[in-house]
Amino acid sequence: MSELKHLAYAIIDFLREQTKSQAWTSDERESLEVAMQCLENVFKISSQDIDLAVSPPLMEIFSAAITKKLIWNTPSDFTPSAQDVIRAEQLKNEGNNYIKEENYRAAVDSYTQAIELDPNSAVYFCNRAAAQSKLNNYTAAIEDCKRAIAIDPDYSKAYGRMGLALTSLNKHSEAITYYKKAVELDPENGTFKSNLRVAEQKIGEASSPTGAGLGFDLASLLNNPSFVSMAASLMQNPQLQQLMSGMMSNAISGPAAGVGGLTDMGSLIQAGQQFAQQMQEENPELIEQLRNQIRTRSFSGSNEDHS
The missing domain is CATH 1.25.40.10 (Tetratricopeptide repeat domain)
Known part of the structure; x- marks a missing residue:
């Protein structure tokens, strides 16, 4: 019971500090005061029982946790x-x-x-x-990479894997920072250099007119052997075959057919964009699978060694 009284006193002390904040409305402040009275009545304590105070105060414990000063994100003395x-x-x-x-x-x-x-x-x-x-x-x-870096700030692989995780969340600018650090620590590592180039390319595509709308450069994808192989596999899907058949039927019977239609590159790209849009509308799960596979194959993280 003594331990509970110490805890109750710490909570009351914490709530009392909170009531001093101007952020609370009168109703909220009244609710805090009622909570303190309930604790005082249940445990038969008051603000005068300073012998029940704990050190450090509850507020300091919370502040340390919020600012990540606890052992969770720092190397352990254990x-x-x-x-x-x-x-x-x-x-x-x-x-x-x-x-x-x-x-x-x-x-x-x-x-x-x-x-x-x-x-x-x-x-x-x-x-x-x-x-x-x-x-x-x-x-x-990302959290695990942060903890690895906290333990060993010169561990290049932790920076490289941080870059991969950030890239997968489309945080390419942050990823570049970590890839550069990985390359700095291990300048002979081709994987780090390759992933850095891809991340920088993603930033360039995002600011390029060809990168707008669908979020990728069609020409680059068509020159990517991994994408071509993956696309060929995906095209065996009956749903995709049906979509392609319907689109080609529309193209042949519509004004885009013939000279000046699908025979020039501009129209071909336009048709490809239309097809991608149709895929997104008809089967968003499938297009998301496509994007995930492109993202995975674009970065050299699948065959890396483990220490």
């Missing part, structure tokens, strides 16, 4: 035992094997167990970030 270090390394290797098997959820679990045993390893956080990205959990991947 020193694992030799046995825990060995077991953590085994779990990391298990996670790496799960990555190779494309069992990404199991990989996350293994890396998480390794982190619980040894929270001071940047490698474990960075590897978990890679697995999270494979599961499209990009926000979680």
Whole structure:
């Protein structure tokens, strides 16, 4: 009961500070005062019981959490035992094997167990970030990369994987910053350089007239072997075949057919844009799948090694 009284006093003290804020309406301030009275009555305490005060005050604890001054985002002072270090390394290797098997959820679990045993390893956080990205959990991947960088500010792979996660969220400007840092730390890494060029290209496309509307450059896609292969596979889909058939029928019977129609590049691009728009309207799930595959294949993150 003594511990509960300390907690109740801390909450009352916190609420009392809140009532001093000018942000509250009179009704809200009255509600806070009623809450304090209820706690005082239940636990039979008052503001005079200063011996129940806790240190640091609840407000300071909350402030530290909000500004991320807690241990969660900083390297830990915890020193694992030799046995825990060995077991953590085994779990990391298990996670790496799960990555190779494309069992990404199991990989996350293994890396998480390794982190619980040894929270001071940047490698474990960075590897978990890679697995999270494979599961499209990009926000979680970014947090893991931040923690890896906090532990080891010179860990180039953490910056590279941060760039990949940010790119997947279409945050290309931020991604470029991390790719540049990765290249600075590891100038011989071709993957970092390639991903940096692609991210810079994405920024250029966004500001280019050809990048407006559909959000990608058709000519670049048609010159991308991976996209052509993927498109050929997707075109086996009966829904896409039906859409293509209907569009071509409209084109042949409409004013765009013949000379000056689909035979010139401008009309071909226009027809391609019309087809993409029709795909979006008819089957948004399918076009989103297409975009995800383009995004995945555009960046060199699928065959990277794991430490």
